[in-house]
Amino acid sequence: MNAQTSIEHPPTTRKRERLVVIGNGMAGCRAVEEVLERDAERYAITIIGAEPRVNYDRIMLSPVLAGDKTFDEIVINSAEWYADNGIELLSGDPVQQIDRDAKTVTSQSGKVVAYDKLLIATGSDPFIIPVPGKDLNGVITFRDLDDVEKMLAAAAGGGEAVVIGGGLLGLEAAHGLTLRGMKVTVIHLMPTLMERQLDEAAGYLLKQELERRGQTILTGANTKQILGADGHVAAVELEDGMRIKADIVVMAVGIRPATSLANTAGLECERGIVVNDQMVTSDPDVLAVGECVQHRGQCYGLVAPLWEMCRALADQLTDTDSAYEGSVTSTKLKVSGIDVFSAGDFSGGEGCEDIVMRDAARGVYKRLVIKDDKIIGAVLYGDTADGSWYFDQLRKEADISDIREGLIFGQAFTTGGALADPSEAVAALSDDAEICGCNGVSKGRIVQTIAAGAHTIDALRASCKASASCGSCTDTCEALLSLTLGDQYGGERTVKTMCKCTSFGHDDVRRLIFEKELKAIPEVMQELHWTTPEGCSSCRPAFNYYLLCAWPGEYEDDQKSRFVNERLHANIQKDGTYSVVPRMWGGVTNPTELRAIADVVEKYNAPLVKVTGGQRLDIFGIKKEDLPAVWADLNAAGMVSGHAYGKSLRTVKTCVGSEWCRFGTQDSTGLGIKIERMTWGSWMPHKFKIAVSGCPRNCAEATIKDFGVVCVESGYELHIGGNGGIKVRATDLLCKVETEEEALDYCAALIQLYREDAHYLERTAPWLERKGLDWIKAELLDDPQSVPVLAARFRYSQQFMQDDPWERRAKGERRDLHAHLGEIRPFNLEIA
Amino acid sequence: MMTQDARWIDIGLASHIEPGTARTLPVQGGEEIAVFRTMRGEVYALVNKCPHKHGPLSQGIIHGDSVSCPLHNWRISLRSGEALGEDKGCTPTIPIKLDGGRIYISRKEALAGSRAEA
């Protein structure tokens, strides 16, 4: 402590105890208000604040930035309030030291103030990510009015802003800066915006909406450095090398409780200043409140908990018994025109159940998480009207079992009890209530149509178009059928649904992806009203394939939605190691390939190398970390992935044919190789095997393959829909062609028809039996244009499929999928 | 790089695990650990062995806070290690904490089973 300063006592100290508050922010001032309300005479109060101004509503800085409010409008306590209540305000002068023995605090300007009770309310400090360039001019945080003024000054010149952090704060900054005329890019580390408040589905809708407003949103983007010119920011560089021009950079990646003052004074601190239920720190005369504290292991970054804390604190300071027991929080994003609400825990877990409602036409997504008949979490996007009601139920831990059915439709549907049953809710709708949003069909119209004879969903769809488009009103239409027809209507829904997440079947999903031009998994889930937030291990791989097939070259493969074999490009074995099958075109090999394989077997101690049923060699027992090195060795000998692991073209099995065999009629090996060169790398609904035999003796067993060619003197017989396996099915003859070119075209066309029509995980044999051979023949053979058109679509798609995944991995792509995170040894740890 | 502490072992940055995936952490003389990061960014650690037939859970598809085993599709809770649905069984979990973007794993449980337990 500085010796030269005299100790200053707050006015009228004689009778009153001295309460000193560090931090003139939201919690500090509220605490003082609460104390004054209980006992205005008890304390002589001094508030010391770092900011050179009176107390204001910090959360309204966002509207100030956006131009919806002025600073004067967000002041909470004006200078008169301090004067009227005899509070001494020392503003613009941060406290630098607490001396707990002398019971004084010292400010930057050297003032020493004595206390009987000290209250620390220093809030939080913005977290600055430690990247090169973080100290350049133009790197701004978003915490106080000074920050807003800096942003406004920068925005006055237009230009480009990069906001690092796609949480609440970052998005509000981005919104404000966009309205002020800047071109804004948001860089967010996680794949989902506001991932702590929103789930993937809601985050996706939010991203789409912000993009529609002209912001560029980069998710899964890691900042590498901030580049400067003449000491001022110029650009932000991402880990992947991308550079974004920037006149200012707003860091909004999170906050840290401001504990340094308390820590230096020897008060117990962990993440925040540790307080008990009365908000008392490890020193009985020092209390703390607001974002700087840690209570029962929890730190908060929202205002609602502060209000509750301040009540317990004021009780404590006025000798009343009470306890703060922690808060449940809810969040709303303050961006005009975007309604987002979230509360509680929605990460799921044991015994949790989701109720999801999606209304694509209105851009609404609602999700409630229920556990033990109580709401424990809620995420609402697009329609947040019921947010506070859900939050209320959540906080009261109300039992919702009686109102569960209608819960997701909100308070109006559930209170009063009468409408709790959804069919009653439907019955209670007025005749002009719109049921089918896509085709604008009212309840009255549907009831009339049913009365006029449309007694099934299909009939309804055909006659009044209700439920004929997106299908989200199918449940309501079924309810109307059963209401109108009574027992006559037994329900139907013969279509097998894709999985438990939906009432749609595969065909609907495939058709709608195409019709509505859906191009990303979360988008499909939203538009098709998926009832789970992230889908499941059945529908995610199916979506990934359907999108890949529908939008070749456009859709980016989602590795997270692939089964392990396709993610690691090798076959997992029961001991967790992998087997590696390099491609041998048409089953033909040479000494270089064989030598490379032999070397790999020795180098990596592969315990087994086996000739497969598909005419190539399978190397067993490779560890996932060794895969890229194995592939590099195989690539070096000219070999590529054999896709023995994929729902894709596997092998083209051939016999030696006319080149060597005395019975051979055509060059079956040569044709097999041409077919394999054309088809390798293509993703399919299921695995796909091809064979070419040189004569009807059929040594390559072409008649138990998905596509089999049997050569004859006059040309090529094309067979389809066979497989070996548990239930052997021999092929059906599709047709006979005369030239190799035709055989290749028909092969491409059949594959494309299968790719575009079959359900995910349906092989050609069950597909053929479901659709009928006649249907397939008609699709391919009736119109002479069909084969060339389908074959052209296949070849177009192959452009994007035929790069060897092994080569990319061997060169280092997705190293994280192969390398260990590190290794633990009993006494130390190696980070890989 | 390593940070030592009696209770926790620093195993590096959370950002080294892409959300929705898992990575592995072999333990010398002990059971390999799978470290999962969910789409929401939560981190969990389990012994990398399915309770069914010891499939490597790190290679399963992760949805919400469960993982589907790559071998026979059992669904395992990342929170408790319990098999979900009809299946019965449990994989040991290892306590984790996140601090400043880094993952810390509990030393005692991580080394459980290791002969040279510290």
Ligand SMILES: Cc1cc2nc3c(=O)[nH]c(=O)nc-3n(C[C@H](O)[C@H](O)[C@H](O)COP(=O)(O)OP(=O)(O)OC[C@H]3O[C@@H](n4cnc5c(N)ncnc54)[C@H](O)[C@@H]3O)c2cc1C
């Ligand atoms: C732009 C923005 C938007 C927000 N929007 C929302 C929202 O919509 N909903 C919501 O619930 N929450 C929101 N918040 C969070 C909310 O503002 C905080 O939770 C709240 O302000 C915390 O109050 P506090 O008193 O703990 O900290 P603060 O209000 O930050 O007050 C702490 C004060 O202490 C001062 N101080 C720090 N160290 C010293 C020192 N050594 N000496 C003297 N003074 C010191 C600081 O300068 C500051 O004035 C938002 C925050 C920001 C920045």
Ligand code: HEM
């Ligand atoms: C997880 C399950 C399976 C794995 C990992 C697997 C793996 C393999 C592999 C690696 C090959 C060698 C093919 C090649 O060279 O590419 C093969 C061949 C074969 N598999 Fe499977 N298989 C599986 C399931 C099945 C099933 C369910 C069937 C039956 C429907 C089946 C039928 C066959 C047949 C008939 C062959 C020989 C192919 C030929 O002669 O051309 N397999 N399998």
Ligand code: SF4
């Ligand atoms: S299928 Fe005919 S051509 Fe081919 S190897 Fe057998 S006998 Fe010879």
Ligand code: FES
């Ligand atoms: S080993 Fe995991 S499901 Fe069988």
